[in-house]
Amino acid sequence: MYWDREHETMSREQLRALQLERLQLTIERVYRNVPFYRQRFTEMGIKPSSVRSLEDLRRLPFTTKQDLRDNYPFGLFAVPMSDVVRVHASSGTTGKPTVVGYTRNDIYTWAELIARSLVCAGATKFDVVQNAYGYGLFTGGLGLHFGAERLGATVVPVSGGNTQRQLMLMQDFGTTILTCTPSYALYMAEEGQKMGLDFKKLPLKAGIFGAEPWSERMRRQLEEKLDLMALDIYGLSEIMGPGVAMECAEKQGMHIWEDHFIPEIIDPATGEVLPPGEEGELVITTITKEAFPLIRYRTRDITRLDPEPCACGRTHMRIKRITGRSDDMLIIRGVNVFPSQVESVLLEFGETEPHYLLVVDRKANLDNLEIWVEVAEHMFSDTVRKLEDLEHRLRERIESVLGISARVKLVEPNTIPRSEGKAKRVVDRRQI
Amino acid sequence: MKVKQISIFLENKSGRLAQVTRVLGDNGINIRALAIADTTDFGILRLIVNDPDRAYRVLKEAGFTVSATDVIAVEVVDEPGGLAGVLAVLQEASLNIEYLYAFLQKASRAALVVFRVEQLDEAIAALQAKGIRILSGEEVYAL
Missing domain, CATH: 3.30.300.30 (ANL, C-terminal domain)
Structure with a gap:
């Protein structure tokens, strides 16, 4: 079951052709509209026309969180503010947050990718999605929300916290899909058990857990205690928010939606691109974002890319669980x-x-x-x-x-x- | 009329008080009075010693967070109502007491109480006006 069969299962050749076309458009756009990128490219002797293949990507400069900070709050936006319909923010390295912006199309794309991700977990419009990610500046709440609506499911925008109410709504509304951090899901499971709640009698079928690192051990606990399928979702606000990558029912890593993002794995010390399958820092280039495109953004997340075909039929590469950070950020x-x-x-x-x-x-x-x-x-x-x-x-x-x-x-x-x-x-x- | 008190920040963990007293003992400093104010996490040890300047220095060198604060040492008649009389004077003068503690003293007819108030000079004047004896620093250090 797919949300967007055409894009999710397109051949690697088609996907690469689409990526190149979109990459070239993005480079053209940031060169024209973002002074920061025009200056960087000029310093390095790069013109938009120099990007002729996907391999040329590795010649482009990285973008770091420090660059975002230096251009706080809106300096890296590629569209006038009149086209920005929403901003979100996440932690910066000091007192100031990292700010990201979205056009109407960006919000639409994000909802599409979340809808894809929900369908990876088997969701349909008949599902009741209890969204216990925080709403607000954090991308988790609103990101999942719009995607679940796009899918046509019934969203319960309960946001984080207030566990007693979460458990009451879960029973009364017949929640089938739970979205929150994995540690909070485990906490809910244990609070429910204390109240004598039997999760096996609830219609819960899947949990979409992200925003923090977790493990196979936690997956087993979550699946056993909540009696659902527990899947990992990946994202970061700088790139979009949740839904950059999503695990399918095969549970062998998260498909990164390559028609919108180009992933690379680099050696965090040297910046060299590593061969497929090697562990290193994930670097992402956005190729469809309008308001806040990022070229080779250093996520600081340590993982591997798995280029092997997946049994689910989706052709997009998978990233493995995040095993650490190349900086001192904590979640x-x-x-x-x-x-x-x-x-x-x-x-x-x-x-x-x-x-x-x-x-x-x-x-x-x-x-x-x-x-x-x-x-x-x-x-x-x-x-x-x-x-x-x-x-x-x-x-x-x-x-x-x-x-x-x-x-x-x-x-x-x-x-x-x-x-x-x-x-x-x-x-x-x-x-x- | 002011007495220099040494205050030391202590985490609530075993052995810290012993460490302070060892440092003072090793340096030949004698403790005249002490009090501890504590919360669940930390405590403040307040000391009156025979040589406050040296105590401050050796404790600082031993890695403690130390401060010196001026307090007053008041002689209180050792009989029922003795302290109440002193407190009444301060209350009349609207002087708030931040803390107080009693002195370790050899047999004597008077008790000594250490007061910390925000307005030290006003307190000294108010007490002296009522004929209450306040000890000088030298008298206290030499006790």
């Missing part, structure tokens, strides 16, 4: 967190050389973030009230910058391990 409760964001807050508080540590743990399937901050002399006050007030203000500011709650713990100097003079910034104790 906590589905939210991207950079240690440098915490550092920027501490600098605001007058710390000249902040010593801090992010300690992440998963208890009862919920991620907990604790931030240890060494108390320097100038922060130290003789009264408990003032120190507690400092803790409180730090917590509020960090929460507002990170977008998730965190516990701030003041610790003594030299508590945080330093290796070769460079402090360790993260302790991740989660078992996924």
Whole structure:
């Protein structure tokens, strides 16, 4: 069962021809409309006409998150703001978020790709999709929402949190497809069990779980506890949001929708393109996006590309589960967190050389973030009230910058391990 | 009339207090009074010692977060209502007490109480006006 049989199953030759045509149009467009790209290309002696084959892609410069930051908020948009119908944002490396924009066509394409992804999980217009991804600046909620509507399914836009209500709606509305982070799905499963809920008696058939890394071990747990088929979905706001790649029922990796995105795997240290099948950093070029096209965007996600044909009949290559990052980004409760964001807050508080540590743990399937901050002399006050007030203000500011709650713990100097003079910034104790 | 108090930030974990007292002992510094204010995560150890400047230095060198704060040491008559009389004076003058603690003292007829208030000079004036004795730093360090 496919949503868009023509595109999902087109031959590799046709797909490559389509990719080249769309790539050339994209290069032409960014050269014309985005000063950043025109300048980069000019510096490297590249003209749109120099891209004659897909192999020429590797001669183009990379785009990084830093480039997005340098052009905050709308500097990389390739259309006038009058054509931008929506923006989303995700975590930047410091206080400012990474902003992305969509034209009406971009929203349509996104909905199409989500519809494809839902159909990968066996969804039809008869399904009830309980969408427990967060709605708002985060792409998860609205992304899934529009795609499920496009498919014609019944969407329950419940957003994240409020587990009791989630479980009530799941029973009362007869949810058949659940979309959320895998850790939250496990949390719901366990809360449901505590309430005596028998998931085998519910009509749940599939779960589309993403926005954070997970494992085959979690898949087994999810499938057993919730009595559904658990599938992985991949995306990042910079490229579009969820639905860049989606697992099919074969569960052998996520088909990356190659008629819209060109994936490459590079060695993160050298930037060299690696042969198919080798593990490295995923780099994506968007070839249909209008508002916010990106050339060779470094996702920092570590994975492999599997070019082997899939039993499902889809011809698009698959990316394997994300095994790590080539930077220090953490994903906590589905939210991207950079240690440098915490550092920027501490600098605001007058710390000249902040010593801090992010300690992440998963208890009862919920991620907990604790931030240890060494108390320097100038922060130290003789009264408990003032120190507690400092803790409180730090917590509020960090929460507002990170977008998730965190516990701030003041610790003594030299508590945080330093290796070769460079402090360790993260302790991740989660078992996924 | 002010006494220098040394405050040390301590995490709530075993051995930290022992470490502070060891550093002071090794440097021949004698503790005259101490108090701990604590929360679930951390504590503030407040000390009156015989040589506050050196205590500050050696603790800082040992890697502790240390600060020096001015407090006042008040002699309180060692009988029922003694402390109440002192507190009434401060209350009348609308002076808020941030914290107070009692002194470790050898047998004597008077008790000593350490006060930390925001407006130290006003507190000293108000207490002295009522004839309450306030000890000088030198007197306290030499106790």
